[in-house]
Amino acid sequence: MHYKVVIVGGGSGGISVAARLLREARNLSGQILILDPAGKHYYQPLWTLVGGGAVNREASEREESSVIPEGAVWLQEAVQSFNPEENKVMTSSGKAILYDYLVVAAGIQIDWNKIKGLKESMGKDGVCSNYSYDYVNSTWENLRNFKGGNAIFTAPSTVVKCGGAPQKIMYLADDYFRKSKVRDKAKVMFVSGGTKIFGVEKYADSLNKVIERKEIETHFKHNLIEIRGTEKIAVFEQLDTKQHVEIPFDMIHVVPPMSSPDFIKSSALANAEGWVDVDKFTLQHNRFSNVFGIGDCASLPTSKTGAAIRKQAPVVVANLLSMMHKQPVVKEYNGYTSCPIVTGYGSLILAEFNYTNEPDETFPFDQGKERWSMYQMKKELLPLIYWNGMLKGLM
Ligand code: FAD
Structure with missing residues (x-):
């Protein structure tokens, strides 16, 4: 099996990249494979409000098949190992899949058993x-x-x-x-x-x-x-x-x-800490130039959030397309991330910052203040932006 682009993980990062690639290069239709064993896709930021009883759990869940962009192929299998020297991944059922370009977006591993x-x-x-x-x-x-x-x-x-x-x-x-x-x-x-x-x-x-x-x-x-x-x-x-x-x-x-998922930790793609070893600006792998990393599994020295992925996906896509056109990889990510810190039912501090660890705020007011408007944005607006914007490659 061979695909031009293989994306490992169909979570926030994987779907954002696939959707945006297909939007910007329609000719890639049928040539992008998403590998993910999960049958469901989750908008995890909602879980804070679910735990607090403000939103139903079901609102955070959709069928994985419903978020796969048209033109991408989904194989419901886990990747077991990487062989970047041969541009190959192996799946849990033993399938060998070859690629021209690889995007690793497998999220973070929760080590429940360490406690x-x-x-x-x-x-x-x-x-x-x-x-x-x-x-x-x-x-x-x-x-x-x-x-x-x-x-x-x-x-x-x-x-x-x-x-x-x-x-x-x-x-x-x-x-x-x-x-x-x-x-x-x-x-x-x-x-x-x-x-x-x-x-x-x-x-x-x-x-x-x-x-x-x-x-x-x-x-x-x-x-x-x-x-x-x-x-x-x-x-x-x-x-x-x-x-x-x-x-x-x-x-x-x-x-x-x-920690980083075990199958990444033990692979040639990992840095010393186990994360996918990418350049923090271009998101291109530091040793394998046709490999990119995005999201929680990447070695980026910033806070791991979906908001960060919203700014990373356009960088990965632009740089992938540059490579396909034999152009230099120049688009850069500045470490932007955001953490909407709910401080009560109806109040929220919207932290936004980047690699400098300095505030990098969107709104023309002091986001360090607890605000009702920002709570409403998290509860009502951000889920819509996620499902209808980010996962569609629009923002
Ligand atoms: P994920 O979205 O987790 O997706 C990873 C995918 O990889 C999964 O679908 C998984 O099945 C797949 N995968 C795993 N192993 C393999 C394998 N071997 N082969 C193939 N596929 C594999 N972010 C915010 O921006 N704002 C918030 O307010 C916020 N609050 C949060 C609150 C909670 C309680 C939690 C849990 C998270 C929160 N986040 C928030 C973080 C955000 O959800 C994550 O940063 C984001 O989902 C990461 O996207 P990802 O694509 O890297 O990983």
């Missing part, structure tokens, strides 16, 4: 997570059933997708606990393997004020390593002293550690 006892407790014993379609409803269940005590929200020391998501659900929970009149019986804690609340100073300043106002207790440099579900104990490792700290919980929202 002892987590899998066994997930969805019960007060343990929940927004980081999976299967478990996201358990977050809302926990919020509704919470009667007081310790509500813990964790973040790992690893890179995660959407760096703000571990705290967004905590702010919604705090708001909900106030509405349901249990907040005065609760201790809300953010226990994080990171060293601060947010990487960009402007937004960190705003968030620290939110935390103070909401009377949330923070513990940094604490990595969750074990859940003892039936005892309702969470065990953290203090990252400097390596001491184990046990904290009892009544509910705990867990964001597990994440």
Whole structure:
């Protein structure tokens, strides 16, 4: 089997690239193969609001077949290995697929099993997570059933997708606990393997004020390593002293550690940390020039979000087309990413920044302020932009 362009992963990045390529080069119709074993496609940014009970889980899910752009071919199989020297990928059923150009868009791997006892407790014993379609409803269940005590929200020391998501659900929970009149019986804690609340100073300043106002207790440099579900104990490792700290919980929202997918880590495409080793500006692979990486699996030193992909996809497409026309690869991505940090039902700080870690804002007002309008944009407008704009190669 041979295709001009093979795209590994039909998530946000893979579909955006395929749709845009076909829009800009109709002659590629029938020559683009998308490989993805998943039958469903998810708009994951909605899961924060699903966990908070503001949106139904089903609104985030569509059939994968419905997002495959016309002119692209979808093979519902996982890629098992890469052989970039021979321009070849192997699928899980043993098919060899040859390509002229390869785009790797396989997302990030959630390492649930790196926390002892987590899998066994997930969805019960007060343990929940927004980081999976299967478990996201358990977050809302926990919020509704919470009667007081310790509500813990964790973040790992690893890179995660959407760096703000571990705290967004905590702010919604705090708001909900106030509405349901249990907040005065609760201790809300953010226990994080990171060293601060947010990487960009402007937004960190705003968030620290939110935390103070909401009377949330923070513990940094604490990595969750074990859940003892039936005892309702969470065990953290203090990252400097390596001491184990046990904290009892009544509910705990867990964001597990994440890493590059194993099949990428073990491949010739990976850098030392396991990510697809691409140039941070052109998104072209640093060793195999006919390979590009996009999205969560790429080695880009910026926050991993769908918003970032919206700016990466045009770069990948322009550079791919340049290569096909034997032109130099010149289009550059500046590291733009965005994190709409929900701070309650009806309030949001819209963080936008780039490789300089300085704000790179869209609107002519101070986005470091909590705003109702920005919350509405996240809830109502961004899903429409995603399904009808980004996935259609229009924006
Ligand atoms: P994905 O969209 O995850 O797609 C990867 C695809 O690769 C999947 O379809 C998968 O099946 C496929 N795949 C995996 N392995 C293989 C294989 N071996 N072979 C072939 N295919 C494979 N982003 C924002 O911009 N704003 C937000 O507010 C926001 N909030 C978030 C909140 C939560 C709770 C979560 C979980 C994410 C959030 N994100 C947010 C992040 C955003 O969803 C991701 O950054 C984005 O989806 C990444 O796109 P991707 O294409 O890299 O990966």
